[in-house]
Structure formats: structure tokens, C-alpha cells
Amino acid sequence: MSPTLKAYAIRLFPQVAALAVILLMVSIAFPGFFRLEMQNGRLYGSMIDILNRGAPVALLAIGMTVVIATKGIDLSVGAVMAICGAVAAAAITSGHSLAMTLLITLGTGILCGLWNGILVAVLDIQPIIATLVLMVAGRGIAQLITEGAILTFNDAGLIFIGSGSLFGLPMPVVVWLAFGILVALLVRRTALGMLIEALGVNRRASMLSGVSTGVLLIAAYVLSGLCAALAGIIAAADIRGADANNAGLWLELDAILAVVVGGTSLLGGRFSIAASLIGALIIQSVNTGILLSGFPPEFNLIIKAAIIVLILVIQSPRAQSAFVFLSRAGASEKKTEQEAK
Amino acid sequence: MQASTSILTATAIDKIFPGAKALDRVDFSLHKGEVHALLGENGAGKSTLVKCLTGAYRRDGGRIQLDGADVDPQSTLEAQNLGIGTVYQEVNLLPNLTVAENLFLGRQPKRFGFIDSREMNRRAKALLAQYDLDIDVTAGLATYSVAVQQVIAIARAVDLSGKVLILDEPTASLDAHEVAMLFRIVRRLKERGLGIVFITHFLEQVYDISDRITVLRNGKLVGTRATRDLPRRDLIAMMLGRELVQEVAAEHGTKSEGGDVRFRFRNFGRKGHIHPFDLDVRKGEVVGIAGLLGSGRTETAEIMFGAERADSGTVEADGRALDLSSPRSAIREKFGFCPEDRKIDGIIGDLSVRENIALALQARRGWARPISRGEQDRLADDYIKALDIRTSDREKPIKLLSGGNQQKAILARWLATNPDFLILDEPTRGIDVGAHAEIIRLIESLCEKGMSLIVISSELEELVAYSSRVIVLRDRAHVAELVGHQVTTDGIVEAIAASAARTDA
Numbered sequence: 001m002s003p004t005l006k007a008y009a010i011r012l013f014p015q016v017a018a019l020a021v022i023l024l025m026v027s028i029a030f031p032g033f034f035r036l037e038m039q040n041g042r043l044y045g046s047m048i049d050i051l052n053r054g055a056p057v058a059l060l061a062i063g064m065t066v067v068i069a070t071k072g073i074d075l076s077v078g079a080v081m082a083i084c085g086a087v088a089a090a091a092i093t094s095g096h097s098l099a100m101t102l103l104i105t106l107g108t109g110i111l112c113g114l115w116n117g118i119l120v121a122v123l124d125i126q127p128i129i130a131t132l133v134l135m136v137a138g139r140g141i142a143q144l145i146t147e148g149a150i151l152t153f154n155d156a157g158l159i160f161i162g163s164g165s166l167f168g169l170p171m172p173v174v175v176w177l178a179f180g181i182l183v184a185l186l187v188r189r190t191a192l193g194m195l196i197e198a199l200g201v202n203r204r205a206s207m208l209s210g211v212s213t214g215v216l217l218i219a220a221y222v223l224s225g226l227c228a229a230l231a232g233i234i235a236a237a238d239i240r241g242a243d244a245n246n247a248g249l250w251l252e253l254d255a256i257l258a259v260v261v262g263g264t265s266l267l268g269g270r271f272s273i274a275a276s277l278i279g280a281l282i283i284q285s286v287n288t289g290i291l292l293s294g295f296p297p298e299f300n301l302i303i304k305a306a307i308i309v310l311i312l313v314i315q316s317p318r319a320q321s322a323f324v325f326l327s328r329a330g331a332s333e334k335k336t337e338q339e340a341k
Numbered sequence: 342m343q344a345s346t347s348i349l350t351a352t353a354i355d356k357i358f359p360g361a362k363a364l365d366r367v368d369f370s371l372h373k374g375e376v377h378a379l380l381g382e383n384g385a386g387k388s389t390l391v392k393c394l395t396g397a398y399r400r401d402g403g404r405i406q407l408d409g410a411d412v413d414p415q416s417t418l419e420a421q422n423l424g425i426g427t428v429y430q431e432v433n434l435l436p437n438l439t440v441a442e443n444l445f446l447g448r449q450p451k452r453f454g455f456i457d458s459r460e461m462n463r464r465a466k467a468l469l470a471q472y473d474l475d476i477d478v479t480a481g482l483a484t485y486s487v488a489v490q491q492v493i494a495i496a497r498a499v500d501l502s503g504k505v506l507i508l509d510e511p512t513a514s515l516d517a518h519e520v521a522m523l524f525r526i527v528r529r530l531k532e533r534g535l536g537i538v539f540i541t542h543f544l545e546q547v548y549d550i551s552d553r554i555t556v557l558r559n560g561k562l563v564g565t566r567a568t569r570d571l572p573r574r575d576l577i578a579m580m581l582g583r584e585l586v587q588e589v590a591a592e593h594g595t596k597s598e599g600g601d602v603r604f605r606f607r608n609f610g611r612k613g614h615i616h617p618f619d620l621d622v623r624k625g626e627v628v629g630i631a632g633l634l635g636s637g638r639t640e641t642a643e644i645m646f647g648a649e650r651a652d653s654g655t656v657e658a659d660g661r662a663l664d665l666s667s668p669r670s671a672i673r674e675k676f677g678f679c680p681e682d683r684k685i686d687g688i689i690g691d692l693s694v695r696e697n698i699a700l701a702l703q704a705r706r707g708w709a710r711p712i713s714r715g716e717q718d719r720l721a722d723d724y725i726k727a728l729d730i731r732t733s734d735r736e737k738p739i740k741l742l743s744g745g746n747q748q749k750a751i752l753a754r755w756l757a758t759n760p761d762f763l764i765l766d767e768p769t770r771g772i773d774v775g776a777h778a779e780i781i782r783l784i785e786s787l788c789e790k791g792m793s794l795i796v797i798s799s800e801l802e803e804l805v806a807y808s809s810r811v812i813v814l815r816d817r818a819h820v821a822e823l824v825g826h827q828v829t830t831d832g833i834v835e836a837i838a839a840s841a842a843r844t845d846a
Contacts, residue, residue, distance in 0.1 A: 004714070191703050191711040194692075198700055201691045208648060208686055209754065210672040210704035269691045 015262055015278040018311050022282060023047075026289035033292065042165035046292060048173070054284030055172035056081065056231040056248065058277050060255035061262070062176075062183050063113075063224030065276040068259050070220045071200045071268025072120060072127035077228040077255055079138025080112045081248030084232030086145035089153050089242035098157035106229045112138070113225020117218030131221075135252065142244035152241035162237025172234045176277075179230060183223070184273040193271075196220065200268025258283055261311055282311065346373045348408060348536040349394070349425070349505050355402030356389050356560075363389040366403070367562045369555055371505060371536040376527060378551035378568070379540045380580055381773075385557040387540050391507055394538075395427050396420040407504065426498030430510040434494055436483035441465035443482050444497050468496055472526050488519035492526060499530060506530060507538040512546060513770075516633075524550050542773060544573060556580055580774055603793055604663075604762060606645070609654035615640040616818035617653050622762070622793045627784060629808030630797040631833045637817035638797045639681055642766045645795065646678040647671040658761070672705050674762075677755030681766040681797070683744065687751045690740035694732050695721035697739045698753045705758060724753035729779060745776025752783065763787065764795045769803060781807060801830040813837055 026046075027033040036045040060077045067074045087108045091101040112134060119130035145151075153159075164171045187193035198206045199213050207213045231251070236242045262279030264271040286307050290300045313319060349371040356364040364386050371377050379387050392398040394405060396414030405412050407423055414420035417427065434443045441462045442449075450460040465478040472492050482490060491511055498506055508527070512520045527550060531537060539551055547554060547568070554571060556563040556579040563579050571579075603624045610617030615637045622628055632638050643649045647665040656663040664670045668678070680686035689697055699717045706712065712720070721735040728749040732742055739750055748768060755763060765784070769777045784807050788794055798804050804811055811828050813821040813836040821836040 189711070191706070191708045194696055194700075194703065194711075195708055198689045198692060198696070201689045202685075205680075205686050205689055206700070206704075208646075208668050208678060208680060209701040210669045211700070212669060212704075 011263070011272055012275055012278065014311075014315055015275050015282065018261075018314070019278055019282050019285065022285045022289060022307065026285065026292060029289075029293035038168070041168060042170065043168050046288065048170065050281060050284045050288050051173045052170040053288065054280050055176045056235055056251055057254045057258055057283060058176040058280040059179065059227045059231040059234070060224075060251055061258040061276040061280045062180050062273055063220075063227030064252075064255040064259050065262070065264055065271050065273050066183075066187070066196060066220045067127070067224045068256070068264055068266060069196050069200045069268055069271035070217055071203070072217070072220065073131065073256065073266070074116060074221060074224045075128065075131040075252050076112065076116060076134035076138055077224060077231075078248035078250060078252040079135045079142070080109060080225055080228035081232035081235055081251065082142035082242075082244050083112065083138050083145070084109050084229040085236035085242040085247045086142040086151060086244050088158065088233050088236050089151040090145050092153045092155045092158050093151065098155065101155075101158065102233070105233055106226060109225040109227075109229025109232070110222050111225070112228070113222035114218065116225065117221035120221060121214045121217035139244060142242070142247070146242050146244045148244070150241045150243045154240070158233075158237050159240055160237075162234055162240070172238070175230060175234060179227070180273060180277050187273070192216075197269050197271065200271075254283055255280075257308065261308060261315075263315055283308075347371065347406075348373045350406045351390075351394060351403065352406075353403040354390065354393055354400050354405075356386075356393055356398060357401045363560050364393065364400075365560045367557065367560070369394075369562075370565075371538060372553075373536055374531050374534045375552040376531055376537045376539050376550050378547045378554045379538055379557070380547065380554060380576070381557035381563075385580075385773075386560040387557055388509065389560075390557065391427070391509060391538070391540065394420070395425055395507065421498075421502050424502045424504030425507065426502030426505065427507040427509065428491065428494045428498050428511055430513045434482055434490060434497070436481070438482060439479050440469075440476065440482055440485070440493055441478040443493060444468060444478075444500070468500060469493070472496055472529075486519070488515050488522060491515070491523060495526065495530075499535065503535070505536045505538070507540075509540045510542070511539075512541055512543060520546065544576065544774075547576075548573070577774060603658060605657045607655050607657075609644065609651055609656060611640075611644050611649055611652050614649055614817065615644055618819040620812070620819070622795065623809075624793060625788055625791045626810070627788050627794045627796055627808045629804035629811040629828075630795060630814060631799075631801060631804055631811055632814030632837060636814040637819075638814055639766055640817060641814065641819075642678065642680075642764045642795065642797055645671075646676055646764055648678070669704075672701065672758065675758070675760045677701070677758060677760035677763045679748070679751050679755065679763075679765045679768055681770070683747055683751065688739045688747050691738055693736045694725070694730065694739050694742065694750055695735040697750050698724055698757055701754045702757045720757055721753075724750075724756065728753055728783065743773070743776075745772035745780075748772055748780065749776065752780070756787075760792065762793045762795075764797075766797045767799065768796065769798065769800065801833050804833065805830055 023033070030046070033046045036043055036047065064074055064077065084105050088101055088105040091104045092098070096104065116131050116134060119125045119133070120127050161171050161175070166174045187196065195206070195211050196216055198209070198211055199216050203213055228248070232248065235247050258279035259276045260266065260279070261282055262272060262275035262277070264276060286304050287300070290303055295303065347370045351367070351369040353366040353368060354364050355362070355366060367386065367390060369390065379390070381387050389398065393400040396416045396419055407425070412423055414423055414425070435446070438446070444465045445461050449456045450464065451457060452460070462478050469476065469478065472495070474489065474492055476485065476489065482493065495506065511523060515523065527537060527539070541547060551568050553565060554568050554576065555565040556576070558580065601624060602621045604622040606618065606620040608617045608619065618641070620628070630638050630641060640649070644651050645665065647667045647670060650666050656665055658674065663674045665674065665676070671678070689700065695717050698721045699712055702720070703712050718735065724730065725732065725735060730742070730746050730749045730753065732746060739747055742750065752768070768780055768784070772780070781803060784794060784796060788807070796804065796808065805828055808828060811823045811833055812819050813823065813833060815837060823832050823836060
């Protein structure tokens with residue numbers, strides 16, 4: 001295995017292992033869990049359901065990962081989802097074409113990100129406060145657009161994004177997978193990833209080394225806004241209407257959780273989009289798994305919290321150094337054996 | 342020296358880290374009422390030894406005796422209770438609490454189960470009076486200077502422990518006056534019979550205050566000597582394991598005067614930072630900048646690099662006007678800047694040595710044109726070799742390197758961009774003797790290759806060694822320029838003093 005690939009495998013191991021264990025546990029409680037069926041050219045099954053239901057959080061987690069890597073946080077994504085859902089519904093019902101509707105909606109998301117980014121990068125407001133502004137105001141803006149009601153629509157094209165399928169997969173899954181791969185390639189095949197990590201670890205030293213810290217910061221929040229817009233479209237298309245009160249409610253917290261479960265530190269720096277996406281799947285698997293296993297619903301949140309605490313403990317620096325120590329001890333034994341020969 | 346009553350004896354201490362033996366059967370003994378300097382290059386094992394003594398690390402072999410009884414501290418807290426107190430370079434107190442709260446944290450005097458603030462403040466005042474410190478103990482710790490915080494940390498450590506005091510580079514961020522104050526306190530503690538271990542990079546201070554010296558090198562004990570029997574040259578030889586090139590001052594006279602004037606700063610300044618100044622820098626020349634702390638040295642560097650935008654004046658290079666409005670544009674004009682505070686302004690701690698070296702070059706190329714991994718590896722390996730950066734491999738996070746090696750990596754970051762004009766702010770502060778000499782040699786060789794350098798340093802002998810001219814700063818203005826034979830330590834001191842007299846008048 002090449003060194004980079006090996007480093008990648010080591011990085012993703014805790015997340016993949018956690019996901020595997022959770023899926024295994026659910027499959028014990030619910031035997032039909034891994035069954036997949038093909039109907040009308042689309043896959044059905046609990047696994048697909050997890051991928052599908054997890055789409056909004058997965059999309060938000062992509063942008064959130066990059067924002068957190070810059071040592072920031074974006075609390076507004078849930079509200080931006082609501083705004084963008086409302087904008088999409090309003091645009092399509094007022095007779096715009098699907099392409100135009102999508103363009104307007106994504107533009108709205110970018111605008112929201114720009115607002116956050118300028119507050120953080122130019123006015124130097126702490127990210128948690130800066131994005132809190134839009135988190136609170138955003139839902140109000142969404143309510144203004146929908147005029148307080150659930151704005152429904154019947155456009156087949158828009159509905160397709162929520163419940164259609166492509167290549168046998170539900171559309172939301174195709175969207176988050178494609179967008180995740182696109183962003184991951186963008187940051188890792190260019191120097192963006194390294195520059196963002198440098199910025200997140202030490203903004204002033206990066207600035208003094210010539211990194212355009214301001215532009216990068218704004219770009220991170222714009223990406224997060226764009227992700228929220230995509231998530232907002234999917235959420236609205238799924239229920240064929242924009243619900244300003246409930247669309248994306250509390251999802252910013254799930255997105256942050258996905259990033260943290262994915263092992264990206266809230267202190268900024270090293271990040272992995274793949275790990276955050278697996279983190280999002282872990283959260284959705286827990287949600288779906290608890291329902292399928294037939295626990296009384298009132299236990300859901302507590303079980304979810306317990307599982308997440310466990311995952312975080314396994315990832316903690318202390319536990320990690322214990323793992324490293326154990327594996328090193330094994331490795332050095334092997335080495336001495338070889339030397340003895 | 343008093344009768345040799347050992348208070349702390351460590352025998353044959355071993356400490357093994359994965360892949361390296363950090364301490365190899367090191368002996369160390371500390372007498373009652375002595376100041377014992379613990380010296381060695383970075384990575385020699387000083388901090389490891391201290392950490393084994395204070396229980397921060399578990400030793401892998403050897404015994405530690407305190408007052409003749411075997412001890413085996415498992416934590417710094419246990420060591421503290423046994424009588425071994427430590428004060429680190431970065432004061433590890435709580436800046437947001439008051440002085441009194443810091444002194445009595447965890448053992449506040451209580452009344453009816455509540456903290457008795459009045460009693461605590463009274464005791465704090467009495468405690469600090471022993472150190473000639475008459476300050477408001479109810480004020481926040483952060484309102485006091487590092488030197489005062491250092492004294493408070495010592496007061497707390499002595500009050501808690503009282504047998505052995507370990508000072509780990511306590512003077513690194515203090516000025517001469519503050520060091521004198523600290524040393525008065527150390528001498529008084531010594532008279533009280535404490536054993537004091539003193540770690541520092543400043544050899545003058547070692548000769549100023551220590552009774553005995555123990556030198557470590559590569560995890561092994563080189564020897565313990567009485568300070569008065571150990572001439573400076575021998576000490577340096579013990580530390581480096583080789584006769585050091587004449588201490589830098591001796592090389593005086595070989596430096597280049599440079600070629601034609603290349604960079605012209607005219608009326609360059611920024612209100613509230615540095616008064617406008619004129620400065621010409623030749624190709625292949627080192628211009629030194631001297632002045633007391635707060636005289637505008639760093640401000641001069643920052644404005645030249647665009648970290649602070651100049652609000653007056655112009656810069657020309659070979660007759661062409663330069664844009665120095667931001668670090669980014671300065672880098673585009675082939676400028677480089679190694680800042681004074683490595684940890685805050687220099688290193689990207691969590692990133693690898695490789696990434697730290699490649700950063701400035703990558704930033705200049707822009708994000709869309711990544712330096713391939715192979716190129717980065719080559720770049721890093723080249724500079725690790727050329728500058729002798731000691732690291733186990735290029736993927737090690739830079740924060741794990743010693744100060745001198747971090748500094749070399751940051752120099753490498755700029756050398757990789759192939760600059761014409763390099764500004765070094767205190768390039769040798771807080772780094773060990775070996776790296777120190779190497780960096781000075783590097784400055785000289787860059788200059789020979791035709792680079793123009795501005796070097797700011799508070800070590801005058803060093804400035805004299807490599808500068809062809811020295812600019813003297815005072816009160817945020819350039820007040821004197823010393824050229825040719827005027828460039829001597831005495832000359833610089835005089836220029837600083839003279840301008841001081843003038844402004845006082």
C-alpha cells in the first residue's frame with residue numbers, strides 16, 4: 001500500500017469501524033437489515049434508506065467540515081436550508097423554469113454564505129456569533145417568503161430531486177455523493193486543502209506566509225451556504241413543499257456532530273470530508289437503527305447520545321495514544337525479532 | 342560552597358521513547374543551597390530529565406533520592422508534595438484569577454466552609470513581601486508583566502514545595518532589568534537552603550548565578566563541574582562536543598559591504614507604529630537593527646513586509662516602485678519575513694515540517710497550481726539536509742521540533758521562495774548554541790550569494806558579527822546609522838544611550 005493510501009486508511013479506520021459495528025448491531029436486532037431489492041429500476045432496503053434519509057446532514061457536513069477546518073463554525077445552515085427551500089418553492093410556483101429555480105436557490109445559498117463569510121473574515125466577528133445572526137434571522141426570512149404557510153408545489157422536475165432515482169439510487173443520494181466527491185477532489189487535488197488547514201491552525205502565521213486568509217475564509221462559508229441550499233432543495237422536494245418552521249430544524253447540530261464524529265477537531269486544521277460523510281451516515285444509522293430495532297421512541301435520543309459519547313471516547317487523544325502505543329509496541333517487537341535474525 | 346549535603350540525587354536515569362533513548366544512565370545531584378545549571382543543546386535531554394524528576398514522565402530505570410530516601414513521584418502533584426516545585430518558561434498560572442487566588446489555588450483558607458478572601462489576600466501579601474513584591478494581590482494576574490508573574494509562580498512553587506525548585510528557562514522572555522530582579526530572588530532562596538535547578542540558553546546568566554553546571558548531550562551525561570573552574574570555551578566545547586568556532590564576535594571584519602544599492606525606502610512609516618525613515622539596502626548586504634525593547638524594531642520589520650500597511654513613503658527596487666501593501670504583495674516582490682514570535686506568527690504547529698516549508702511557495706503560486714507531493718517531498722528533504730533540521734522525518738508536526746529546528750524550518754520556508762530581500766526578526770532568540778552558530782553562518786552565506794538582509798537582534802555581538810551597517814532605533818524612530826568601523830558593540834550601546842540622553846533632555 002502506498003504511504004498516502006495507508007495514512008488515509010488509518011485516518012478513516014475509527015469511523016468505518018464504528019459504522020460497521022453499528023450496522024452489525026442493528027442487523028442483529030432487525031434481521032432483514034442488509035436486504036436490498038430492485039424495483040422499477042431503483043434499489044430499496046434499509047441501507048438505501050439510511051443513505052437517502054442522511055442526505056441533508058451529509059450535504060451540510062461537507063460544508064461544515066471545511067468551515068470547521070478554518071477554526072470556524074456555521075450555525076446558520078439549518079436556517080439557510082429553510083430559506084432556500086422557501087425560495088425554491090416560491091420561484092417554481094411563480095412560474096420560473098426548473099433550471100432558473102435551481103439557479104436562484106443556489107444563488108441564495110451562496111449569498112447567505114457570503115454574508116457569514118464577510119462577518120467572519122472582514123469584520124472579524126467570532127464565527128459562532130456571526131452565524132448565530134443568520135440562524136435566528138434566517139427562519140424569519142423563510143417565514144416571510146412563505147408568508148407563514150407551507151408553500152406547496154407540483155413541479156415534477158423539482159419533485160424528482162427529492163424522490164426520483166438515478167443509476168438505481170435515490171436522487172438525494174446521488175446529489176450528496178457527487179457533491180461530496182467533487183468537493184473532496186477540489187480541496188485535495190488543488191492546494192486548497194493544505195491552505196485551509198494552515199489557516200485553521202494559525203491564521204496570522206498563514207497570513208504572514210502569503211496565504212489569502214480572507215478569501216479562503218469567505219470561500220469556506222460560501223461553500224457551506226451552497227451545501228445548505230442543496231440540502232434545502234432536497235428537503236423541500238421530498239415533502240413537495242417549503243415548511244419554513246421545520247425544514248432543517250436543528251440539523252446544524254447534527255452536521256457539527258457528523259464532523260466531530262468524523263474526527264475533525266473543532267480547533268481547526270486537519271480535516272477529512274470522507275470521514276465527515278461517514279460521520280453523517282453513523283448518525284443516520286443510529287436514528288434508523290433505533291427505529292427498526294423497535295425500541296420505544298422515547299429512548300431514541302438517549303441511545304443516540306450514548307452511542308455518540310462512546311464513539312467520541314474511542315477517538316479521544318488519550319484513547320488514540322493508547323492505540324498507537326499498543327500498535328507500536330507490536331511493531332517494535334517485530335523489528336527486534338527481525339534484527340535478531 | 343557549603344558542605345556537600347545532597348538534597349536530590351538521581352542515579353543512572355534511563356528514559357526510552359519509541360525509537361530513541363532520551364536519557365542514558367544519567368546521574369545528577371543537587372546540593373542544599375546551590376544553584377545548579379542544567380545545560381545542553383536542544384534535544385540533549387534537559388527537559389526529559391526534569392520531567393522524570395518531577396513525575397511528569399515515568400522513568401524507565403534508575404533511582405531518585407530526596408533527602409536520602411528513595412522517591413518515585415507518579416505525577417507533578419506528588420513531586421510537589423514531596424518538595425520538588427517547578428516553574429516553566431510559559432507561566433502556568435491562571436491569568437483570569439487574582440494574584441492571591443493563584444497563590445492559594447486548591448488550598449484557599451476557609452471560614453465556615455467558605456473561602457476567606459480577606460485572610461487569603463493577607464497571606465498572599467505577606468508571602469509576596471518575602472520577595473520584595475508589593476503589589477495589589479486582588480488584581481488579576483494578567484495585569485502584571487511576565488516577570489512579576491514569574492515571581493508569583495516561584496512564590497507559589499516554593500510555598501508548596503520548599504526543598505527543590507526547578508526553573509525551566511525562566512528568563513527567556515525577560516529583559517535585563519527583570520532578569521536582575523529574578524536573580525536577586527533566586528539568590529535569596531539559595532541562602533534559605535533550597536536546591537535550585539536552573540535551565541537556560543543564556544551562558545552569561547549561567548556564569549552570573551550558578552554554582553555548578555551539569556552538561557547533557559544526546560541523552561548522556563557529559564559532566565558536572567563547579568562553575569568557577571569551567572571557562573566559557575570549555576563549557577561550549579562540552580555542550581557541542583566540538584570546539585565551537587570562535588565565538589561569533591571574533592569573525593568581525595570579514596563581512597561584505599555589498600554591491601549597488603538595490604532597495605530604497607523613502608520617508609517610509611506608519612503613524613503610531615514607526616516614524617518615517619529613509620533606508621538604502623545594497624545587494625548582498627546585512628543591515629542590522631538594534632534598539633531596546635519597544636523601540637520600534639519589530640514595527641520596522643512589519644511595515645517593510647506589509648504586515649502593517651505604511652501610510653507614508655515609497656519603496657523602490659532597482660528604480661521600480663514596489664507594492665508592499667500586504668504580506669502577499671510583499672512576497673510577490675520577493676520579500677520574506679521570519680517573525681520574532683515563532684510560535685504565534687511563524688509555525689503552523691499541527692502541520693508537518695514538509696507543509697510548513699512548502700507553505701509560502703504554495704501560497705505564492707496560488708491554490709490552483711498545487712506543488713505536487715513529490716516536489717514537496719524533494720523540497721523538504723533538500724532543506725532538511727541543507728540546514729541540518731533535526732527531525733525524525735519530514736511528516737512530523739513542526740510543533741514537536743525544538744525551537745532552533747523550528748526556526749530553521751521557517752527559514753527554509755522563505756528560502757524555498759528564493760527571496761531577494763529577507764527580514765529576520767530575532768532569528769536566534771531562545772535557540773541552542775549549536776543552531777545559533779549555524780543560523781549565523783547561514784545569514785553570512787545568504788549575504789554572500791547576493792541576498793539583501795535586514796536582521797533585528799538584541800544580541801549586539803551577533804549583530805556586529807554579520808552587519809555591514811547597524812540602524813539604531815529609539816522611541817519608534819531611526820535615530821542613528823553606524824557604518825564601517827563604528828559597528829562595534831560599544832558603538833551601538835553608545836548610540837542607544839546618546840539618543841536616550843537626547844530625548845530625555
